[in-house]
Amino acid sequence: xxxxxxxxxxxxxxxxxxxxxxxxxxxxxxxxxxxxxxxxxxxxxxxxxxxxxxxxxxxxxxxxxxxxxxxxxxxxxxxxxxxxxxxxxxxxxxxxxxxxxxxxxxxxxxxxxxxxxxxxxxxxxxxxxxxxxxxxxxxxxxxxxxxxxxxxxxxxxxxxxxxxxxxxxxxxxxxxxxxxxxxxxxxxxxxxxxxxxxxxxxxxxxxxxxxxxxxxxxxxxxxxxxxxxxxxxxxxxxxxxxxxxxxxxxxxxxxxxxxxxxxxxxxxxxxxxxxxxxxxxxxxxxxxxxxxxxxxxxxxxxxxxxxxxxxxxxxxxxxxxxxxxxxxxxxxx
Numbered sequence: 001x002x003x004x005x006x007x008x009x010x011x012x013x014x015x016x017x018x019x020x021x022x023x024x025x026x027x028x029x030x031x032x033x034x035x036x037x038x039x040x041x042x043x044x045x046x047x048x049x050x051x052x053x054x055x056x057x058x059x060x061x062x063x064x065x066x067x068x069x070x071x072x073x074x075x076x077x078x079x080x081x082x083x084x085x086x087x088x089x090x091x092x093x094x095x096x097x098x099x100x101x102x103x104x105x106x107x108x109x110x111x112x113x114x115x116x117x118x119x120x121x122x123x124x125x126x127x128x129x130x131x132x133x134x135x136x137x138x139x140x141x142x143x144x145x146x147x148x149x150x151x152x153x154x155x156x157x158x159x160x161x162x163x164x165x166x167x168x169x170x171x172x173x174x175x176x177x178x179x180x181x182x183x184x185x186x187x188x189x190x191x192x193x194x195x196x197x198x199x200x201x202x203x204x205x206x207x208x209x210x211x212x213x214x215x216x217x218x219x220x221x222x223x224x225x226x227x228x229x230x231x232x233x234x235x236x237x238x239x240x241x242x243x244x245x246x247x248x249x250x251x252x253x254x255x256x257x258x259x260x261x262x263x264x265x266x267x268x269x270x271x272x273x274x275x276x277x278x279x280x281x282x283x284x285x286x287x288x289x290x291x292x293x294x295x296x297x298x299x300x301x302x303x304x305x306x307x308x309x310x311x312x313x314x315x316x317x318x319x320x321x322x323x324x325x326x327x328x329x330x331x332x333x
Contacts (some may be wrong), residue, residue, distance in 0.1 A: 003302055003325040005034060008041040011322035013053035017270055018312030019063055020324050023053035024326025027070075034326070035313040042081035056109070064100035064140055066090070066109070068284060074098055076109065076126070090299075093124060097146045097179040101181075108136065108160065108181035112146045118170075119145065121154055123169055123181045136181040137192040143172045150313045153208030153217065153269060162234065163205035163219045167195070174202050175218045178232070196241040197229050209267030209276055218276045219243070220265040225253050227265045227280050246276070249289060249296035257281045268309040268316060277331060279306045279318060288316065290331045299330060 006012070010024035012032075021031045022041075027045040032039050048070040049246075055074075056066035065077045074095050078086040090098050090111070097112040112121050119142035125134040142149045150164045163176040176196040196219070205221035217232040219324025230243040241273070256263040269278040275291035279301055286301035304320035311317070315326045 001299060001327055001330065003147075003327050006034075006039060006317075006324035006326065008032060008324075009055060012024070012319055012324050013054045013322065014055065014057035014065075015308040015310055015317060015319040015324060016057045016074050017059045018056065019059035020061055020310075020317070020319065021057050021063075021065055022322070024050075024293040027051075028247060029065060029077075030068065031056055031065070031079060033059075033063075033162060033312075034310065034315070034317050034324075037313070039313075040049050040201045044077070045082045045084060045239045047079070048078060048085060055262060057095060058100040066098045069209045076100060080094050088126075094210060099152070099220055101104070101152065110146075110152060110160065110162070112142060112150075117304030118142070119149070120129075121150065121162065121166060122145070123179050123182055125253050137179045140166050140168065141170065141172050142166055150261075151207050151219075153210055153267075155217075155270065158210075158214050158217075161196075161208045161217055161219065163208050168272075174205050174221070176208075176230070176232075176243075178217075192238075192274055194241050196230070196232055196243050198243055199245065200228070202230075206263035207267040207278070209269050209271070209278070211276060213272070218246075220267050220276070220278055222253055222258070222264045225258055227251055227253060227278075229265070229267075229276055229278065248300065248324060251280055251287070251289075252283050254281045254283050262305050263307070263324055264316075265303065268311050271311055271331070272329060277309075277311070277316070279309055281306055286320070288318070288327070289332070292331070297330065299327070301325070320327050 012022040029044045030041040032041040058064045069075045074090040094113045095111045100109045104251045117212040120139040123136040139156045154160045159178040159180045161178045177193045179193045201222045207220045220229045229246045231241040277290045288297045308319040
């Protein structure tokens with residue numbers, strides 16, 4: 001199996017599911033749908049961005065982008081490239097960073113603000129009846145900028161799961177939390193953030209993914225020098241959300257990801273099966289790992305910083321540095 005490179009005139013800055021997006025050398029936003037046999041990028045009309053490019057992205061029935069526009073403000077756009085279908089400024093939320101969540105309806109977004117010298121994270125509803133972003137749940141603290149301190153995942157109609165340096169403390173530890181942005185705050189505990197119990201305690205959390213049509217949610221990272229993946233359990237208990245630790249292949253992480261800022265493990269954000277598919281930065285190079293009838297398999301991945309991975313059109317798509325590489329789906333899903 002050979003990887004093929006997505007040919008785009010610019011940098012890919014975001015990938016989720018069946019779509020990736022980024023910025024051209026001239027500062028224009030582009031989108032590439034990854035479902036076809038030969039995907040290509042399309043520039044979005046009248047959406048010019050700063051050097052960070054597209055910050056947040058969701059796809060499926062509609063493509064939603066967040067980024068800082070030519071006016072210096074953070075915006076949310078709905079696009080069908082090259083056309084813009086809708087746009088709103090996020091300045092009223094105080095957002096310094098934002099990402100759309102919930103693929104098919106985009107009824108919520110994660111918003112991070114700067115306050116008292118630190119980062120705060122909240123979920124916001126963005127339905128037509130709450131155009132300015134109605135908060136859901138309390139604000140959590142981040143241990144750094146969202147791009148470095150936060151990973152998140154979601155499935156349409158389900159909760160949002162966040163992981164990383166996030167929590168209630170002034171100096172938040174490594175943790176995972178979830179919230180249901182559609183739950184009624186007056187009657188449901190799920191309307192506020194609930195922490196996930198993880199054992200063994202992770203040294204780092206770097207990715208969230210879902211599988212089996214949203215029935216499974218995984219959180220991945222490392223425990224010391226080994227990759228670790230937890231599955232969140234849907235059990236009717238109050239308080240902490242329960243999880244179980246999956247058995248993974250024996251792999252040793254590279255020094256660069258243990259001692260540096262890069263993500264050690266990146267989950268394919270949404271799969272059809274009951275087992276996670278993930279990228280891992282090992283001492284022997286980057287690897288794509290999947291479970292085939294109870295046996296873990298691995299395949300080399302192009303060198304570079306692992307950033308995101310998705311499954312669309314019968315292919316695995318991975319974002320390494322600012323380049324998307326694709327491979328026929330080895331899981332057969």
